[in-house]
Amino acid sequence: MGSFFKQVYRYTHPRSYRHNENLWPYMKIGRATTGEINQLEYRGQPVPIADLSSLKGKFSGPIMLAATGPSVNEIDFTQPPLPVPAFGVNGAWSLSKFFEFSFYVIVDMGFFDKKPEIVANIVAARGLILFTTAHGIARIIDRIGLGNIQCTLALIEDAACKIYQSSLKPHELKDFYIKDSSTAFTQSRPDIGFSTDIRQGIFDAGTVIYWALQISLYLGFTELFIAGLDMNNFDKPRFYESQSEKQPTNLKGIFTNLVLPAFEHASLLLKDKKIRVINLSVNSAIPDYIFEKVSYNDAFFKKN
Numbered sequence: 522m523g524s525f526f527k528q529v530y531r532y533t534h535p536r537s538y539r540h541n542e543n544l545w546p547y548m549k550i551g552r553a554t555t556g557e558i559n560q561l562e563y564r565g566q567p568v569p570i571a572d573l574s575s576l577k578g579k580f581s582g583p584i585m586l587a588a589t590g591p592s593v594n595e596i597d598f599t600q601p602p603l604p605v606p607a608f609g610v611n612g613a614w615s616l617s618k619f620f621e622f623s624f625y626v627i628v629d630m631g632f633f634d635k636k637p638e639i640v641a642n643i644v645a646a647r648g649l650i651l652f653t654t655a656h657g658i659a660r661i662i663d664r665i666g667l668g669n670i671q672c673t674l675a676l677i678e679d680a681a682c683k684i685y686q687s688s689l690k691p692h693e694l695k696d697f698y699i700k701d702s703s704t705a706f707t708q709s710r711p712d713i714g715f716s717t718d719i720r721q722g723i724f725d726a727g728t729v730i731y732w733a734l735q736i737s738l739y740l741g742f743t744e745l746f747i748a749g750l751d752m753n754n755f756d757k758p759r760f761y762e763s764q765s766e767k768q769p770t771n772l773k774g775i776f777t778n779l780v781l782p783a784f785e786h787a788s789l790l791l792k793d794k795k796i797r798v799i800n801l802s803v804n805s806a807i808p809d810y811i812f813e814k815v816s817y818n819d820a821f822f823k824k825n
Contacts, residue, residue: 537687544655550684557720558655558676558684563662570658571650571675573720576740580606583744584624586733587613590751592802593760596817604821605746608737610729612761613749614639617646624740625672626652626733628679628725633660635768640665647671652736655684677736680704680714680722694724707786713779715787717794726783727775734787738796745791745798746820752776753806776806785811 527542551560553574561568583605587593589612598619608624609616611632616622625643627633633640643651644661649672653661658674680698681689689697695711698704703718714724719739723732730750737745749760758767772780788811791798799820800812 538685540682540688541685544659544684548655548659548684550655553720555720556722558678561655561658561676563659563667566662566667568658568662568667569674571673573675573677576650576675577718577720578739578741580741581743583746584608584737584740584742585746585748586610586730586737586750587616587622588730588747588749588751589613589759589761590749590802590805591754591757591760592751592804593749596748596801601822608733610733612636612639612759614643615761617642622646622649624650624652624736626677626729626736627657628654628677628729628732630656630660631768633657633664637664641669644670644672649673650675652677652732654678677719677732678722680716680724683722705786705790707782710782710786713783713786715783715790717790727779728772731780731783731787734791734798738791738794743796745796746801747798747812748801748817750800750807750812751802751805752780753804781807781811788812 531542547564549562550558553559555574557573559572561570585603585605585607587607587609598616603620606623607620609622610626611629640661644665651672652675655676658676661670678684681694691712694714695706698714701721703721704714704716706714716723716735717738719736723735730747752772755770755773758764784807788798798812800807800814801817801820803814803816805814
């Protein structure tokens with residue numbers, strides 16, 4: 522039946538709507554006047570989702586973003602406990618034995634497919650806000666069940682591929698969002714944007730940490746510590762993987778042309794807003810002029 526509906530959708534919709542084909546007709550949405558999806562129904566069931574407007578500027582101070590680069594294994598999280606709230610991405614969940622995650626973001630559908638046991642643990646965490654897309658929510662419900670979701674789901678969208686709207690090609694992004702004061706693009710790249718209001722969509726740069734930066738700013742945090750932002754040694758497994766279970770990554774191929782200029786763009790915007798970003802990976806390929814590099818111990822526990 523799913524294949525039938527997919528074929529019907531392809532026949533009745535332009536190619537620019539193809540990103541919706543796995544959701545139609547199972548998912549129904551409603552949008553707030555501020556643009557975000559605020560009502561969600563999937564396979565006939567209402568799905569509770571966070572009110573994104575209520576999260577705007579709700580928090581303050583520092584937060585730690587836990588990425589998944591190999592350098593995380595060089596950090597001793599055992600003593601003393603982490604003194605700031607934590608925001609995880611993808612497989613960073615294994616750090617939950619050291620501290621409690623308050624926020625999480627997964628936007629890679631391949632991660633849902635390949636690491637279902639990690640996803641199950643994340644959605645079972647009470648008090649956690651999980652930011653993910655409509656496709657991510659569909660996968661969670663299909664595989665884990667709506668009744669087993671204990672976390673709060675916060676529905677976010679790729680600014681280039683909004684649900685039941687036409688997708689945008691990279692070169693079309695700047696022209697489309699030019700009148701939106703919450704978005705900013707580089708002068709030379711119409712495909713590299715950054716949003717200060719996630720209700721309007723979040724810009725992708727090939728890495729989930731770029732999403733986490735935009736979400737953290739929206740939530741109100743003013744000091745962002747990032748662990749595992751290595752962006753080198755791509756042949757090595759992520760900190761939570763063994764060599765035998767290492768999943769492929771395309772970051773090496775897009776680092777110079779996309780990831781690096783996107784982080785440089787984000788750095789300028791965040792500095793302009795007086796938001797400090799500290800890269801706890803001291804050997805990261807992201808230069809100091811983009812994000813200041815400080816070791817974990819010096820950042821949190823060095824005595825004055």
